[in-house]
Amino acid sequence: MNERPYDLVLYGASGFVGRQTVAHLARHGDGLRWALAGRSREKLEAARTAAGEGAANAGVIVADAGDAAALDALASQAKVVLSTAGPFALYGSELVAACVRHGTHYVDITGETPWVRDLIRRHDADARASGTRIVPCCGFDSVPSDLGTWVLAHEIRERFGEPCREVTSAFSLRGGFNGGTIASLLNVMAEGESEAFANPFLLNPAGTAPADTAPHRDPAGPHHDDDHRAWLGPFLMGPINTRVVRRTVALAAERGDTAFAADFRYGEYMRLGRGPRAGLMAWVLSAGMAATKFALRFAAGRRLAARWSPAPGEGPTEAQMDRGGFRCELVGRSASGLVLRARVSAKGDPGNRATTVFVCESALALVRNLDVLPPGGGVMTPATALGDVLVRRLHAAGVALEVLPA
Numbered sequence: 001m002n003e004r005p006y007d008l009v010l011y012g013a014s015g016f017v018g019r020q021t022v023a024h025l026a027r028h029g030d031g032l033r034w035a036l037a038g039r040s041r042e043k044l045e046a047a048r049t050a051a052g053e054g055a056a057n058a059g060v061i062v063a064d065a066g067d068a069a070a071l072d073a074l075a076s077q078a079k080v081v082l083s084t085a086g087p088f089a090l091y092g093s094e095l096v097a098a099c100v101r102h103g104t105h106y107v108d109i110t111g112e113t114p115w116v117r118d119l120i121r122r123h124d125a126d127a128r129a130s131g132t133r134i135v136p137c138c139g140f141d142s143v144p145s146d147l148g149t150w151v152l153a154h155e156i157r158e159r160f161g162e163p164c165r166e167v168t169s170a171f172s173l174r175g176g177f178n179g180g181t182i183a184s185l186l187n188v189m190a191e192g193e194s195e196a197f198a199n200p201f202l203l204n205p206a207g208t209a210p211a212d213t214a215p216h217r218d219p220a221g222p223h224h225d226d227d228h229r230a231w232l233g234p235f236l237m238g239p240i241n242t243r244v245v246r247r248t249v250a251l252a253a254e255r256g257d258t259a260f261a262a263d264f265r266y267g268e269y270m271r272l273g274r275g276p277r278a279g280l281m282a283w284v285l286s287a288g289m290a291a292t293k294f295a296l297r298f299a300a301g302r303r304l305a306a307r308w309s310p311a312p313g314e315g316p317t318e319a320q321m322d323r324g325g326f327r328c329e330l331v332g333r334s335a336s337g338l339v340l341r342a343r344v345s346a347k348g349d350p351g352n353r354a355t356t357v358f359v360c361e362s363a364l365a366l367v368r369n370l371d372v373l374p375p376g377g378g379v380m381t382p383a384t385a386l387g388d389v390l391v392r393r394l395h396a397a398g399v400a401l402e403v404l405p406a
Contacts, residue, residue: 007367008034009061009078011095012085014043016315017109017139020356021084022047026054028360028397032367035059037074038085065091071098082363083108088136089115089191096123096134103132105366109139109359111240114193117202120379128378135385137244138362139355143382144328144344145169145241145268146248147391147401150383152332152342153259155403162334163261167245169331170228170271171235175324175349176316177309194297197239203247205254215265218242220290222282225269227331227339232269233282234289242268248381255376255384261335271329316349324349341404354399361393362386369393 010025012018013036025034036044036055041062048055061077063070065085075081075098085091088110099106100123110116116136127134137146153164196202200216201209210216222233235241249260270285272278295301316324327345334340346354365373365386374387382390391401 004077004079006033006035006059006078008032008080008082008363009037009074010034011037011063011074011081011083012091014038014040014047014313015084016313017352017355018084019047019050020352021082021360022051022055022058024356024360026051026058029054029364032364035061035077037061037063039064065094068094068098071095072101075099075102075104078104080105080107080363080366082106082359084359086110086112088112093118100127100130100132100134103130105133105135105370107135107138107359107362107366109141109355110136111139111141111237113202113240113243114191114196116379117196120203124379128376131377133366133373133377133385134379135362135366135382136379137240138359138382140326140350140358141237142241142244143358143362143390143394144171144326145237146244146381146383147394148328148330148342148344149245149266149332150248150259150387151391151401152330152340152403153264155342156332156334156338156340157259159340160334160336160338162336162338163258164264164332165261165335166265167330167332168225168227168267168269170225170230170232170269170329171237171326172271172329173324173326173350175326175351175353176320177351194293200242201246203243204250205247208250208253210263216242216246219267219269221286222272222279224279228269228271228329230274231272231278231282233272233285235268235270236289238268242266244381248383251376251381251384255374315352321349321353324353326350326354342402343404344399344401346399357394357397357399358382361397362390365389365393 010021013022036048036058038044044060048058061074063074071094081099081104089112096119149167152167156164200213218239219234222231225232245266249264272282325347330342332340348354369389373389
């Protein structure tokens with residue numbers, strides 16, 4: 001591994017999030033040996049030039065997502081591969097396979113849980129055997145949910161001497177979508193994966209789902225929540241993030257981690273605020289999400305969504321992304337009912353600015369902090385693969401992850 005020419009190869013560097021990722025690494029990658037990769041040399045070189053002097057020494061690797069030989073060559077040159085090239089079900093499978101073959105650690109920003117399920121089936125055993133860390137979902141999906149729950153549960157165990165029985169999280173956010181995110185969602189629906197997408201334990205290891213999954217189903221309607229002191233409604237990313245958190249809990253139990261109770265539950269919501277107006281908005285949000293979900297099951301609905309959405313490679317303006325931000329409020333309960341709260345928050349558009357920070361710091365943790373990461377390999381989650389190391393790196397990068405006073 002030490003003889004490989006690159007510490008990090010960024011695949012999909014010319015896409016919308018890819019270009020922001022190049023810029024982040026150019027600013028924060030002092031001493032990093034890295035390269036930009038994708039299918040167009042011209043676009044890769046343009047992305048390198050746009051990132052300025054900090055990217056001037058980055059290499060360029062041309063590799064099409066369907067060219068197994070080119071991807072083998074790419075993976076063999078890197079310690080870590082970071083991919084922003086979605087839809088991942090279309091453009092990510094051969095790259096991950098190449099990384100597993102060459103023992104190259106991997107991170108990405110996917111929220112395509114049916115695709116992640118297939119990665120687990122195809123590669124988890126081999127990656128575990130070699131100690132290779134395959135870590136999808138390192139963007140806004142699903143770092144705040146996963147790390148926030150991880151930190152809160154372990155703090156409950158430390159303070160109260162009891163496992164954590166339940167965590168609920170409520171998101172407030174301002175931001176926009178890029179074309180790649182929309183394309184990934186539409187591809188999941190086009191592939192007929194809606195039933196898999198709805199499985200609360202889709203990503204769990206075999207035998208770890210409870211017999212009764214009804215209490216873990218995604219919320220469909222609004223309610224006023226006393227813990228969060230607000231009206232809550234369904235959260236668009238909840239069907240992604242909750243699956244990742246549940247995999248984290250199952251993998252932690254495999255390690256003998258006692259932070260989570262055997263009957264642990266996690267729920268995720270959108271926070272709409274207090275008062276009658278917030279209640280009305282919660283009902284409107286719930287109805288709108290139900291209608292959208294129904295419409296996207298049909299080709300005509302997906303075509304209409306694609307027509308009115310940004311194209312792949314496009315997204316919010318710099319000014320729009322600067323005005324964005326998010327806050328994730330978490331409430332946890334111990335086995336006896338003792339309560340503790342935590343918060344994850346950051347400035348900048350969550351699906352673009354924050355995602356860039358999350359995935360870059362995840363990749364840099366594998367490059368620079370591998371010797372102090374939690375043990376293991378396989379298809380992992382951000383929390384189980386990167387743990388407290390990622391928490392510290394995100395703090396240094398301006399992301400607040402804090403346990404609140406009791």
